[in-house]
Amino acid sequence: MAEALPKASIRDTLAVATEVFLPTVAKGVILRRPKVVAMAERLQLDGRAVRCLQRLRHRYGEGPLMLRVPGRSQAIVLSPEHAQRVLDETPDPFASASTEKQAALAHFQPHGVLVTNGAVRAERRRVNEAVLETECPRHRFADRFAAVVREEVAELVGRAQRALTWELYTQSWFRVVRRVVLGAAARDDTVLTEMLARLRGDANWAFLHPRRRRLRERFIERLTAHVRRAEPESLAGLVASYPASPDADLIGQMPQWLFAFDAAGIASFRALAVLSTHPHSAEGAQAEIQRSSGASAPLLPFLRACVLESVRLWPTTPMILRQTLAETQWNGARMPKDTGVLIYVPFFHRDDTRLPFAHRFAPEQWMGGAATERSALIPFSAGPAVCAGQQLVLLLTSLMLASLLRDRELRLESPTRLNALRPLPATLNNFSLRFSIRDRTPAFVRSHSPSAA
Numbered sequence: 001m002a003e004a005l006p007k008a009s010i011r012d013t014l015a016v017a018t019e020v021f022l023p024t025v026a027k028g029v030i031l032r033r034p035k036v037v038a039m040a041e042r043l044q045l046d047g048r049a050v051r052c053l054q055r056l057r058h059r060y061g062e063g064p065l066m067l068r069v070p071g072r073s074q075a076i077v078l079s080p081e082h083a084q085r086v087l088d089e090t091p092d093p094f095a096s097a098s099t100e101k102q103a104a105l106a107h108f109q110p111h112g113v114l115v116t117n118g119a120v121r122a123e124r125r126r127v128n129e130a131v132l133e134t135e136c137p138r139h140r141f142a143d144r145f146a147a148v149v150r151e152e153v154a155e156l157v158g159r160a161q162r163a164l165t166w167e168l169y170t171q172s173w174f175r176v177v178r179r180v181v182l183g184a185a186a187r188d189d190t191v192l193t194e195m196l197a198r199l200r201g202d203a204n205w206a207f208l209h210p211r212r213r214r215l216r217e218r219f220i221e222r223l224t225a226h227v228r229r230a231e232p233e234s235l236a237g238l239v240a241s242y243p244a245s246p247d248a249d250l251i252g253q254m255p256q257w258l259f260a261f262d263a264a265g266i267a268s269f270r271a272l273a274v275l276s277t278h279p280h281s282a283e284g285a286q287a288e289i290q291r292s293s294g295a296s297a298p299l300l301p302f303l304r305a306c307v308l309e310s311v312r313l314w315p316t317t318p319m320i321l322r323q324t325l326a327e328t329q330w331n332g333a334r335m336p337k338d339t340g341v342l343i344y345v346p347f348f349h350r351d352d353t354r355l356p357f358a359h360r361f362a363p364e365q366w367m368g369g370a371a372t373e374r375s376a377l378i379p380f381s382a383g384p385a386v387c388a389g390q391q392l393v394l395l396l397t398s399l400m401l402a403s404l405l406r407d408r409e410l411r412l413e414s415p416t417r418l419n420a421l422r423p424l425p426a427t428l429n430n431f432s433l434r435f436s437i438r439d440r441t442p443a444f445v446r447s448h449s450p451s452a453a
């Protein structure tokens with residue numbers, strides 16, 4: 001007879017529900033809720049979630065652990081090897097389009113590749129890969145994108161004389177995003193971003209919130225108008241000329257790009273906070289920025305690693321969900337078809353029983369290849385459904401950091417709980433970070449530079 005997978009007691013299932021699942025959902029899976037994030041930070045809820053799963057692994061072994069959820073078969077992954085297997089064997093038998101994810105994303109992108117199963121998935125994935133250039137660290141429009149970042153940062157620094165706050169940062173970041181994705185004429189289309197934010201707010205509630213069809217239609221009409229313009233050197237320009245069948249729903253792929261860049265803004269703002277409190281890494285960043293001066297869109301491996309480390313420490317996609325399309329075997333034990341499989345990413349990223357650097361900033365590991373997928377450091381997921389935008393995110397965020405830090409120093413003014421000598425907090429509220437900006441260039445050089453003339 002086949003062995004059974006370990007099954008959590010009702011009490012332990014409730015612990016997963018209250019310590020892992022609910023806090024993550026309450027923070028807002030699709031659009032973060034600032035008040036809940038602030039509370040989660042006060043209570044360091046991500047740390048509690050990690051400790052809860054460490055306890056369960058100690059009690060039940062490596063799993064996957066079946067939870068006692070009424071009316072459904074639900075598992076949680078507890079070993080890095082199993083996490084890797086689930087991601088490697090996506091989309092079959094581990095379908096990416098789980099019921100909950102479909103319910104959430106149906107509010108604004110029912111045809112996004114992330115929520116597509118079956119034959120059409122391959123074509124939608126190809127479209128995403130072709131336009132985002134998934135395999136390429138330097139997008140073909142990198143020079144243009146770098147110029148956009150430089151212009152927006154120059155403007156941002158002008159506005160952030162008193163303090164660089166999340167509000168100012170995210171305004172500039174979304175200008176960059178709209179210019180990159182839709183072209184220069186979309187720079188100030190904040191209405192589009194706000195429409196998407198309202199739909200994302202609904203998506204946080206998945207099936208519990210009625211869909212606003214009219215709002216979604218108006219959003220898609222507005223987006224389509226930008227794509228029709230087909231501005232050169234924008235992603236929309238590539239979409240407009242991409243040969244695809246109507247099933248691919250090219251424009252239906254784009255809400256994911258616009259929405260997921262929010263996470264990239266959060267990740268880069270947190271990277272700034274860590275850099276401004278970790279002098280050794282800050283020196284490394286400055287050295288790289290100096291070395292790269294003169295190149296229009298340099299690769300900046302260290303700054304990329306800093307962003308990767310930011311999403312390792314504080315994953316912006318904390319829950320990766322899958323659903324089994326067939327029965328699966330786990331060392332002789334069977335998991336039934338139609339089981340929901342949860343990979344809670346912070347558990348693998350902050351598991352201090354396995355990772356000596358769990359709670360400190362260790363960007364170097366991303367440069368030498370030590371942060372292999374084997375150890376389940378998966379901020380951008382892995383396998384065939386790995387984030388299609390990872391390289392573009394790293395390109396734009398590293399350029400953003402370089403532009404901000406070139407000849408400048410950012411000091412974290414509030415809150416000041418980050419410290420290179422202490423373990424980093426499990427939850428970090430990006431909304432409350434505030435920096436002062438100081439010029440690094442000595443006064444003598446400034447007064448003799450040609451631009452000062």
Ligand code: HEM
Nearest residue numbers: 113114257260261263264267317379380381385387388389
């Ligand atoms: C810090 C920023 C980002 C992070 C950490 C991130 C992370 C992830 C993760 C973990 C997944 C897998 C989700 C799952 O399987 O449930 C994913 C999927 C995806 N991401 Fe990202 N992402 C980011 C930004 C972006 C951006 C800006 C784009 C597009 C411009 C993008 C495009 C995609 C696409 C198309 C998928 C679906 C891939 C598929 O199902 O085949 N992401 N991302």
